[in-house]
Amino acid sequence: MKLASRKTATADVTRRQRSAHSSKEALYWIGPAALVILLIFGYSVVSVLISSFRYDGDWVGLENFEIVITDPIFLTALKHNGLLLLAVPVLIILAFILAVTLFETRRGMRFYRSAIFLPYILPIPVVAVVFGQIYQLNGALNIFLRSIGLEPLAQDWLGDPSIALGTMSSVIIWKEVGFGVILMLAHIISLPNETYEAARIDGAGFWRTHLSITRPAILNTIVFYGVIEAITMVSWVFNYVYVMSNGLGGPGNATMVSELYIYRAAFQNKAPELAAVAAVFLFVATLILMVAFFRIQRRSIAGTFNK
Amino acid sequence: MTKSRGVKRSKVEAFFRYSLLSFVAFTALVPAYIMFTGSFKSQGEFLNSPFGIPDSPSFAGYQSAWTDNFPNWLTNSFLIVTGAVVMTEILAALAAWGFARFPFNGRETLLGAMVSLMVVPPVVLLIPLFQFGVQLTLISTLRLVILIYVGLMLPFSIYMLTNFFKSIPESILESASIDGASSFRTFRSIVLPLSGAPLATLAVVNLLWAWNELLLALVFLQSNEKKTLMVGITGFQSRYSLDIPTVMAGMSIATLPLVIAYLFGQRFFIAGLTAGSTKGE
Numbered sequence: 130m131k132l133a134s135r136k137t138a139t140a141d142v143t144r145r146q147r148s149a150h151s152s153k154e155a156l157y158w159i160g161p162a163a164l165v166i167l168l169i170f171g172y173s174v175v176s177v178l179i180s181s182f183r184y185d186g187d188w189v190g191l192e193n194f195e196i197v198i199t200d201p202i203f204l205t206a207l208k209h210n211g212l213l214l215l216a217v218p219v220l221i222i223l224a225f226i227l228a229v230t231l232f233e234t235r236r237g238m239r240f241y242r243s244a245i246f247l248p249y250i251l252p253i254p255v256v257a258v259v260f261g262q263i264y265q266l267n268g269a270l271n272i273f274l275r276s277i278g279l280e281p282l283a284q285d286w287l288g289d290p291s292i293a294l295g296t297m298s299s300v301i302i303w304k305e306v307g308f309g310v311i312l313m314l315a316h317i318i319s320l321p322n323e324t325y326e327a328a329r330i331d332g333a334g335f336w337r338t339h340l341s342i343t344r345p346a347i348l349n350t351i352v353f354y355g356v357i358e359a360i361t362m363v364s365w366v367f368n369y370v371y372v373m374s375n376g377l378g379g380p381g382n383a384t385m386v387s388e389l390y391i392y393r394a395a396f397q398n399k400a401p402e403l404a405a406v407a408a409v410f411l412f413v414a415t416l417i418l419m420v421a422f423f424r425i426q427r428r429s430i431a432g433t434f435n436k
Numbered sequence: 437m438t439k440s441r442g443v444k445r446s447k448v449e450a451f452f453r454y455s456l457l458s459f460v461a462f463t464a465l466v467p468a469y470i471m472f473t474g475s476f477k478s479q480g481e482f483l484n485s486p487f488g489i490p491d492s493p494s495f496a497g498y499q500s501a502w503t504d505n506f507p508n509w510l511t512n513s514f515l516i517v518t519g520a521v522v523m524t525e526i527l528a529a530l531a532a533w534g535f536a537r538f539p540f541n542g543r544e545t546l547l548g549a550m551v552s553l554m555v556v557p558p559v560v561l562l563i564p565l566f567q568f569g570v571q572l573t574l575i576s577t578l579r580l581v582i583l584i585y586v587g588l589m590l591p592f593s594i595y596m597l598t599n600f601f602k603s604i605p606e607s608i609l610e611s612a613s614i615d616g617a618s619s620f621r622t623f624r625s626i627v628l629p630l631s632g633a634p635l636a637t638l639a640v641v642n643l644l645w646a647w648n649e650l651l652l653a654l655v656f657l658q659s660n661e662k663k664t665l666m667v668g669i670t671g672f673q674s675r676y677s678l679d680i681p682t683v684m685a686g687m688s689i690a691t692l693p694l695v696i697a698y699l700f701g702q703r704f705f706i707a708g709l710t711a712g713s714t715k716g717e
Contacts, residue, residue: 158534169587244461364557
């Protein structure tokens with residue numbers, strides 16, 4: 130007993146020594162990367178925060194915030210980011226359906242998987258330019274619609290302000306869905322075999338099996354994908370919009386989003402302080418999404434344990 | 437009887453499954469098909485029959501795309517991607533080893549803070565980094581863009597490699613330290629040789645990201661001969677609006693390296709893209 134306690138005591142001391150020693154050594158290993166990260170992220174975030182309260186070198190308090198918040202173009206941009214969020218449930222549902230369908234398919238599965246995943250690796254500028262052509266008034270889509278007798282469905286997909294944002298979101302969905310399929314499929318394949326045994330014995334059908342067994346089993350992955358896509362819709366759609374609207378967010382402001390607003394404020398209207406304010410809003414929005422993600426995830430993990 | 441009903445149902449089911457998959461695969465492939473075949477067509481043929489196979493394939497589009505600065509852009513893209521990916525790989529591997537091997541105070545917090553940087557929108561960093569670049573007269577230099585890319589790729593890279601290094605069995609590492617190997621030698625001669633697959637996966641994921649990046653390259657590479665391929669071809673659309681085959685040829689060239697990388701490294705792509713979710717917090 131005594132021996133044991135002395136043993137743990139010495140172990141404790143060596144552990145403490147080792148910990149002090151190792152934090153010094155860890156610094157050498159982590160230092161270089163930490164320096165770059167500090168420069169790129171730390172410096173930038175602090176500097177954006179500071180410049181959002183300044184104008185021409187002077188401290189102006191919340192004045193910049195007032196200007197941005199009352200700017201109808203900024204509000205339009207925010208609304209559009211909000212509308213793009215509606216594409217997230219569409220992405221989740223589509224990706225889920227495709228993932229379970231691929232899972233049930235043996236012959237040709239690899240081909241279909243590769244094909245469905247291909248859009249995700251294509252460069253966004255390329256995708257945006259090619260779809261820009263397809264969606265022209267006399268472009269491939271309308272030619273196709275006319276040839277199968279659906280002339281009334283033919284639209285000026287990117288030129289009509291009332292549908293331009295929807296058209297753009299269809300491109301984003303086209304490109305992003307493959308990522309969800311890969312994520313979910315990888316998770317489904319890794320599930321233990323017994324998962325589906327009870328369902329098989331019960332003779333449950335395709336949809337019942339996947340809605341009541343697969344869906345809860347891969348819930349973590351579904352939530353992860355949802356959050357990644359929500360962050361995409363809020364803060365990563367610049368490339369699509371910039372290329373498809375020639376940098377303008379048009380027609381009118383029909384496809385203006387907050388990232389383009391920041392870009393234009395900073396580099397076209399020469400108002401970096403307003404861009405900084407909008408950047409602060411965007412940053413806070415992503416933080417909120419992150420926190421929401423961790424909350425939901427913790428609850429869903431707790432949920433699986435309770436069952 | 438029940439069995440025959442079962443078979444029937446699964447046949448109907450299979451029919452629906454394959455119809456759905458074929459439709460989606462078709463939709464996924466058609467734009468690439470239109471792009472690629474379009475690059476060999478004439479303007480008139482592209483507009484009239486975007487879906488057809490080129491009547492008399494012509495390389496005129498490629499000839500006019502491959503002019504002025506296109507070779508420069510391609511070189512710039514290669515240099516930036518190679519530089520950024522290699523540097524990220526080195527810095528991330530060192531840092532990840534530091535995180536995985538040395539249990540210092542606040543390790544979890546520091547790692548967590550680093551990981552959460554993954555979601556900071558690049559556009560937030562745009563203005564301060566631009567001012568920083570102007571002050572150091574680094575605008576339109578590849579060095580600055582490489583540095584920024586490295587910074588942006590590091591959080592995910594460190595996170596992914598830390599997870600992997602933690603999974604290396606303690607016994608392997610301990611035998612090395614009994615032999616008196618320094619931690620750097622252990623890292624170089626034991627850890628790195630074991631890490632081929634995760635390092636390759638990481639390289640592929642980062643390569644994909646850096647090759648496709650537009651926003652930062654657009655802002656930081658302003659002189660025409662310093663542009664990356666993505667910035668360059670983005671300007672194609674307005675410049676060659678009356679010559680779509682040329683636009684499509686430029687797009688095809690820009691896509692080709694990725695498609696090749698994808699065909700050869702598909703399993704690394706998939707491993708890398710699923711790495712973030714499966715071992716989530």
